[in-house]
Amino acid sequence: MEQHIRQALLAAAPDLFGAPIHESLIQFQQTRRDMEGDLTLVVFPFVKILRCSPQEAGAKLKHWIETHIESVSHCNVVSGFLNIVFTNTYWLEQLNQMQDQPNYGFAPADSKPTVMVEYASPNTNKPLHLGHLRNIFLGASVAEILRAVGHKVVRTQVINDRGIHICKSMLAWEKFSPVNARGERETPANTGLKGDKLVGKYYVEFDRALQIEAKAIMAQWQSGNFSDTPTAIEEAVLNFEKAKEGKDDKAVAALDDKIKELAKNQTQILQEAKQMLVKWEARDPQVYLLWTTMNGWVYAGFDQTYAQMGVSFDKLYYESDTFLLGKDQVMEGIKSDVFYQKPDGSVWIDLTAEGLDEKLVLRSDGTAVYMTQDIGTAIDRFKDFPDLHGMVYTVGNEQDYHFKVLFLILQKLGYAWANNCFHLSYGMVDLPSGKMKSREGTVVDADDLMAEVIEKAKEMTQERGHLEGLDNTAREQLFTQIGLGGLKYYLLKVDPKKRMLFNPEESIDLTGNTGPFLQYAHARISTLLEKAAYSITPLSLTTPMRPEEKEIIKQLAQFGATLEEAAKGYSPALLANYSYELVKLYNTFYQSVKIVIEPDAAVRQFRLALSAKVRQVLAQALGLLGVEAPQRM
C-alpha cells in the first residue's frame, strides 16, 4: 500500500507540485497509536516545493489522496503530518489474502543463495555454560530466520578439540582419577557422570594442582630462593618486584599477576601438559588414544545437551582437522605481496594503512596461529560447498578485532566472497553477582540451568495450568516447552550486540514480556478455535470492524517486513518484539469482545479468522526463535 501511494504520487508529481519530485521526499511512518490513521505521510518535505505553509500543503495532499487512491477512506492533517485512513474493505481484503497463504510472510524456499551459519563452537575440555546458550540460541535462530527469507542454510560448528586445554584435562585424569576395584579409572559409564562433566571436572583438578604448585614456587621466590629457577626467569621476577615500588594498588596487582604467570610456567604439571601436546602433535599412539576416548565422552555429553536445547547442525568441522590449514594460503600470499616475511621466518600482514596493527599470520617456526587456521578454514568451506555465497560467524564480541582482520585478509587475498562474511557479534551475559568466571565458580552450567527452568515451569503449570486430559508424557513435554521457551525468549529478546544481564529469577517468569506469555496466547487461541470448530472461509468485505481488530490486521501485515529486517540485521530480537506487540494487541481484543459466543455469524467468522491468523503468525515467529508453541497450557 505504501508503495502504491508512493508510485501514484511520483506519477502525479508534475500536476500536483508543478515538477517531478525525488522519491526521498515521500516519507511514510507508522501513525501514532493515539491518532486516527493507518499510515502517516510527513508533509514537511513538500512545503519547500509547494512554497506554502504546512497546513496548505497538507490540505492539498489530503484532497489529492482522498480523490485518487481508492482504498483510502479519508485523511486528516495534524501539525505537518497527514494521517491516512484506509477503508475497512481494504483491511478485510488484506486479511482474506493472508488466509490463503499458509506460509504467510515466508519467502519461497531456496530462492536466495546458500549461507553458512556457524554457532556453538565449544572447547572439549569443559561443559557448556550460559554464554554458550546465548550463542547457540542466537545462531540457531538466525539460521532459521535466513531460511525463512529464502536462503539455503548450512548450520555448522567448529569443535575446538585440540590444544593445551585438552591436554590439561587428559593429564589430570591420568594423574588424579581414582582407580576402582576392577582397576578402571573414572569413566562416564562407571560414574554415571555426563562425559563433558567428567572431563570438565578434571580440567578443574588440573587448575587446582597448578595453583598449589605455583604458590609454592612463589613462596620460594619470596624467600629469595631461586635455585630451581632459570636465571632469565629469576631476573624477570626481580625486575617485576622492583617495579612494584611506589606504584598504586592496581599496578602492583598487575605486576603480581605477571609474576604468577611466570610461576605457573615453572610448574612441573604445566610442563607435563606441554609435553603431552608435543606428543599429541607427533601422533603418539597412547596420547592419541586417550585424546580420542576423552573427546568421545565429551561429544556424547554435548549431543545430549544439544538435543535438550533443540538445536542441530548440518556439518561439523574439527579443529584437529583444520589447524594445519591456511599455511599454503599464507605462502601464496607472500608471493602476491599481501603478506611479508621477517628475517626470523615469521609471516605478517601490515594493516596500518587500514588503521589496524601489524598482525602475525605464521610463526617463525612455521606453525599456524589462530588466524592462519581461520583463513584456511574459510577457504576450505567454500571448496566444500561450491554454491556457498556467504558465512555468518556467531562469536562473542571479544573477537571483534580478530574477525575484522580475518575478513580484511580474505579480501586482500582476492576472495570476492569475503564481503559476504559477517561476524554475528554478541555481548557477554552478566549475572547479578557480576561477570561469570570459571575460576571463581560463578559459571552457570547449561544443563543445570535448563533443568532448573523446566522444574520451575512444572511447578507453575501444575499450579495454574489446564492439564486435565494430558497424560504424563504430554505433561513433561509441556513443562519442557514452557521452561525452555521462557529461557530462549529471555536470551533472544535483547539486541544481540548488547551486553545483557541474566537474572535467574526473571528468566523463568511467566508474566509480561516473556516466552510463556506468548505461548499462553497461542494455547488460548488454539482451544478457542477448537471449541468453535473453526475452518477458513472467505470473509464478507462488509463486516463491521472495531479499532482493536484493525490494529491486529495492521500488525499482521507487518510480519513479512519485520522478518526481512530481522534477517538483514541478524536480529531475532526484532521478531521477539514483534510477537510481543502482536500478542498485546490480540489480548486487548480478546478481553473486549466475544468470539466463539458472538451471535452475529459474519462477525464471529471474522473474529475467528483474525484469531487463527494471529495464532499462525505467532507460531511461525516463535518457531524462528526456537520456541515451541503449545496447543494448551
Place this chain on the structure above:
RNA sequence: GGUCCCGUAGCUCAGUUGGAUAGAGCAACUGCCUUCUAAGCAGUAGGUCUUUGGUUCGAAUCCAAACGGGAUCACCA
C-alpha cells in the same frame, strides 16, 4: 595509551531511512473472572534519554568532545 562497543524510568529492556506528547515489562498501588484459559485486561505513579557543544524547520537517533562501564591490542585459542 590506541582501536571498537555500550550509556533511555528504581530494575530489565524497546525505540532501524532524524519527525508529533520518549514506550513496554518487572517492582508499587486501584479496579475487572456467575461469558470463549485471569500465565490475562483496564488504570495510577515513575524520565535532565550520562553531560556539553554542533548540524537543522525538527535530535534519544547524525557529528565532536568529556565522563562512566566493557572488550581488545600475544610467535594463546
